[in-house]
Amino acid sequence: MTLKSAILLAGCLSSSGVAANAVNANAHAGASPAAAAGAEEIMRPKQSRYLRNRKRHDVRRGAALNRKLERQGRRKEDIDLTAEDVGFWTRHLQGSIPDLTPKPTPNPTDPPATPNPTDPSATPNPTDPPATPNPTDPPATPNPTDPTSTPNPTEPPVNPTEPPITPFPTGPAATPPPTPAPFQPTPSPTTPSPTVTPTDSPTFPCNLTPDERAVQIRELMSSVSDPALFDDPSTPQAQALDWITNEDAIEPILCPNQIGDGCSRGGDVNPLVQRYSLAVFYYASLGDEWTQCSAPSDFSDPASVAAADAACNRVVTPFGVSNQRVGATSTQAWLGPDNECQWGGIACWGDDTPNLALCIDQLDFENDGLAGTLANEVSELTSLRFLILEQGTISGPIPSDYGDLERLLILDMDFNELTGDIPDEIYSLTNLQQLDLNDNQIGGSISSKIGDLSFLTFFQIDHNQLSDTIPTEMGELTNLRIAFLSDNDITGEMPQEVCALRNTTNPNGVLGVLVTDCGGPNPQVSCSCCSSCSEG
Numbered sequence: 001m002t003l004k005s006a007i008l009l010a011g012c013l014s015s016s017g018v019a020a021n022a023v024n025a026n027a028h029a030g031a032s033p034a035a036a037a038g039a040e041e042i043m044r045p046k047q048s049r050y051l052r053n054r055k056r057h058d059v060r061r062g063a064a065l066n067r068k069l070e071r072q073g074r075r076k077e078d079i080d081l082t083a084e085d086v087g088f089w090t091r092h093l094q095g096s097i098p099d100l101t102p103k104p105t106p107n108p109t110d111p112p113a114t115p116n117p118t119d120p121s122a123t124p125n126p127t128d129p130p131a132t133p134n135p136t137d138p139p140a141t142p143n144p145t146d147p148t149s150t151p152n153p154t155e156p157p158v159n160p161t162e163p164p165i166t167p168f169p170t171g172p173a174a175t176p177p178p179t180p181a182p183f184q185p186t187p188s189p190t191t192p193s194p195t196v197t198p199t200d201s202p203t204f205p206c207n208l209t210p211d212e213r214a215v216q217i218r219e220l221m222s223s224v225s226d227p228a229l230f231d232d233p234s235t236p237q238a239q240a241l242d243w244i245t246n247e248d249a250i251e252p253i254l255c256p257n258q259i260g261d262g263c264s265r266g267g268d269v270n271p272l273v274q275r276y277s278l279a280v281f282y283y284a285s286l287g288d289e290w291t292q293c294s295a296p297s298d299f300s301d302p303a304s305v306a307a308a309d310a311a312c313n314r315v316v317t318p319f320g321v322s323n324q325r326v327g328a329t330s331t332q333a334w335l336g337p338d339n340e341c342q343w344g345g346i347a348c349w350g351d352d353t354p355n356l357a358l359c360i361d362q363l364d365f366e367n368d369g370l371a372g373t374l375a376n377e378v379s380e381l382t383s384l385r386f387l388i389l390e391q392g393t394i395s396g397p398i399p400s401d402y403g404d405l406e407r408l409l410i411l412d413m414d415f416n417e418l419t420g421d422i423p424d425e426i427y428s429l430t431n432l433q434q435l436d437l438n439d440n441q442i443g444g445s446i447s448s449k450i451g452d453l454s455f456l457t458f459f460q461i462d463h464n465q466l467s468d469t470i471p472t473e474m475g476e477l478t479n480l481r482i483a484f485l486s487d488n489d490i491t492g493e494m495p496q497e498v499c500a501l502r503n504t505t506n507p508n509g510v511l512g513v514l515v516t517d518c519g520g521p522n523p524q525v526s527c528s529c530c531s532s533c534s535e536g
Contacts, residue, residue: 206255214245216256221276224380236375240279244272247299249337262339263348263359263383274360275340277377281363282334284375285394291369293344295335308333314344316364317388324350326358349383359383367391374418379404391415398442400425412436414460419443422461427452434458438484441465446490451476460484462515462534470516470525472497482513486534490517491524499529 206213218230221241229237244254254260254272262271288294293312298304312331326348327341334343341348341358345365349356360381370392378387379401385408395417402411403425411426414436421444422437433455442464450456451473457480466488474480475497483498494516501511517524517536524536 205253206257208255208257213256217241217245217272220256220270220272224273224277224377225280236280236283236372237377239283240276240377243279243299243335244276248275248335249299249305250275250339251337261358263357265359265383266355271358273380277375277380278340278343278346278360279335280377281375284372285370285389285392286372287334289369289371290365291367293331293334293368296333299335299337305333305336308336312344314365314368316345316347316362316386317366319362319386321361324352325361326350328362356383362386362388364388365390365392370394374399374402374413376401378402381405383407385409388412389416393417395419397421398423398426398437402426403428405429406431408432410434410436414438414440416440421445422447424449430454432456433479436460437464439463443467445469446471446474446485448473450474453477455479457481461488463487466490469493470495470498474498475500477501478510480511483511483515484513485516485525487517487536489524492526494518494525494527494529499527502529502531504529 204210204213208216218227218241221227221230221237225237225241229235230241232238233242248254252260254262254270254275256270256272259267260271263269263274264271282295293314294308296304296308309332312333314331315329318328327339327343328347330338330342330346331344332338332342336343339358340346341360345363345368346360347362347364348358349361351357360383363378363381363384364386366388367390370389371394373396374389374394376399378384379399382405384405387402387405387408388410390412391414393416394413397420398413398418400423402408403423406429408429409431411429411432412434415438418437418440420442422442424447426432426435427447427449430452432453435453435456436458438460439462442461443466445466445468446461448471450459450471454477456477459477459480459482462484464487466485467490469492470485470490472495474483475495478501480501494514498511498514499505501509502514503509503512512531514527514530515532515534516527516530517534518527518530519533520535523533527533
């Protein structure tokens with residue numbers, strides 16, 4: 001039986017019950033007791049016959065439905081609603097119909113009716129326990145005021161599996177049961193959609209998403225390094241790019257599309273360039289293996305940064321410069337969250353040179369375990385005046401790009417493992433005063449361009465693999481005071497132009513120390529004006 005059929009059936013049964021109650025009410029309201037009793041007797045058989053017919057109809061309908069469903073591979077018992085469900089909905093809907101029975105108005109002058117103690121249908125004493133109805137008897141509507149209102153023993157029993165339909169009592173002392181709430185199907189549980197609070201669009205540093213910032217930093221650094229090197233994660237350039245993009249903890253963050261705090265050379269250069277170039281130098285010289293000032297193991301962990309800072313005590317060599325400087329006595333670990341001017345072994349220009357403020361002035365390490373190779377990117381540090389990288393194991397050639405360091409006063413990289421020639425570009429550093437490359441493996445010869453270094457006062461290239469002769473242009477170095485040329489493969493005769501620079505001449509020059517391989521029985525260099533000779 002479908003849900004719709006069950007509800008219609010329950011409604012019909014409920015209507016018949018209400019009609020019966022209405023007849024009883026009319027009997028009590030205006031009819032004589034005999035007429036009321038007659039109406040009661042008429043309605044009771046009708047109700048009983050209706051239930052019997054309804055049941056037989058359901059049995060026949062159910063049997064027909066079973067035959068039909070059996071042909072379709074189903075049975076009536078497989079359907080959700082059964083006869084028990086019909087009974088339930090009948091009672092439920094019948095109980096939800098309000099009692100429309102008019103209540104009789106007792107006559108205050110009439111004496112109260114005295115129930116017959118022998119009449120089982122009389123109103124029971126409130127103190128007596130209620131009688132237990134026979135489940136096989138059909139439900140009857142006892143009339144408390146009618147002594148003849150008793151169940152008919154000849155009525156056929158109602159199906160014991162179907163609960164009886166109990167109409168509302170209509171007696172004056174009866175209390176109507178509470179009206180249950182009308183049935184409403186239980187909706188399927190639903191999960192309410194979360195309320196999304198509108199928020200502003202997320203903001204990112206530099207007004208760039210992390211991906212956009214990474215792309216722009218790579219584009220910016222592609223003007224400093226060969227971008228092909230970024231694709232090999234083992235290169236110093238790729239490591240420096242990854243660090244400055246993803247791990248650098250400096251605050252405020254540096255932006256590729258803005259000129260922030262740091263070396264901008266008067267607004268012409270993004271401060272990221274200097275910081276990146278020093279990071280390349282760090283990774284190229286195997287900074288994680290330095291004896292001090294190596295980077296923290298965790299750039300964002302304050303404890304790791306503090307431990308790395310405590311392991312750094314490198315300060316730059318003081319040269320008594322007249323300008324203000326930043327970081328000359330600072331000893332923070334490299335790649336830490338501070339401005340790079342605070343890293344150990346670095347000093348920067350001060351505020352008295354606004355166009356160079358916070359630009360690197362001195363890079364100074366001596367016997368600190370530097371190894372690897374020299375990074376080309378150092379040539380981007382054009383504010384640099386002092387490049388001192390002594391007593392390490394740096395190998396490879398001197399980058400020719402170092403000729404761009406036009407402010408360089410001192411180039412000191414002695415006691416390393418440098419190879420190759422002295423690049424001609426180094427001789428274009430016209431402000432250079434000290435060229436100190438002794439104790440390496442540098443080959444080639446002294447270029448005739450050496451005469452362009454008019455401010456050179458200290459020239460030390462001993463203990464290398466230089467060959468050929470000493471150029472006469474060296475005699476143009478009128479400020480030269482010390483020259484160590486020994487322990488090489490240089491041959492020939494010392495030019496008279498160089499001897500004229502000696503401080504023993506008249507007029508006196510300023511060249512106080514001149515040393516070549518002019519000693520032994522077979523000297524490599526013939527020198528009558530040298531202050532000292534080595535046997536080569």
